[in-house]
Amino acid sequence: MKPGILVFLNGTSSSGKTSISTELTKQKEIPFHHLSVDDFFNNYNDFINNKFPDIEPTREVDEQAVAQILFDPIISVYYSTIKLFSEMGLNVIVDTVIDNDKSFNECLDQFFDQPTLFIGVLCSKEELTRRELARGDRKIGLANSQFNTVYCFNEYDLEVNTEELNPVECAEKILNFIKSNKEYSVFKKLSKRNVSVS
Secondary structure, eight states, X not given: OOOOOEEEEEOOTTSSHHHXXXXXXHOSSSOOEEEEHHHHHHHHHHHHHHHOTTOOOSSOOOHHHHIIXXXXXXXXXXXXXXXXXXXXXXXXXXXXXXXXXXXXXXXXXXXXXSOEEEEEEEOOHHHHHHHHHHHOSSOTTHHHHHHHHHTOOSOOSEEXXXXXXXXXXXXXXXXXXXXXXXXXXXXXXXXXXXXXXX
């Protein structure tokens, strides 16, 4: 049995990744499992809130320390779960934001040998801001702060522009690419990045 396909949706917050993922999981031609990094963090937060509802920290922890202690390990478990699903022959939609070099390198390590379809989910800064305002559940400016790091790639196997296509059309474009049996080659061309140590 072949490993499952990884449909890697590369885009900022609010670019439309989750909406596309929803449409891909609805269709019946090719089964997909949607793994969103948000679910991994939300499940952890739910566990802590339910297990320790009255917890009162006795000192503050800065954001960088929180990232090292908590965020990085959760992201590692997220990537490992995706790889495990692929090894089990399950097709996975990868719904995350790669906004730092360390995370990118770990992602590359985990997915390099998997059949990874690297898709650019494109959207302009102006539209991203409009969507953040409309959503009301995202910090305004989050997507723009991620923009240059997320969209630093020169090439994708496929691009979908979510200002020009709705989620159903994006999903259909992705499905048609998969059914064409074209090679997924771009992810294997990527190189690790130098990570600065602070």
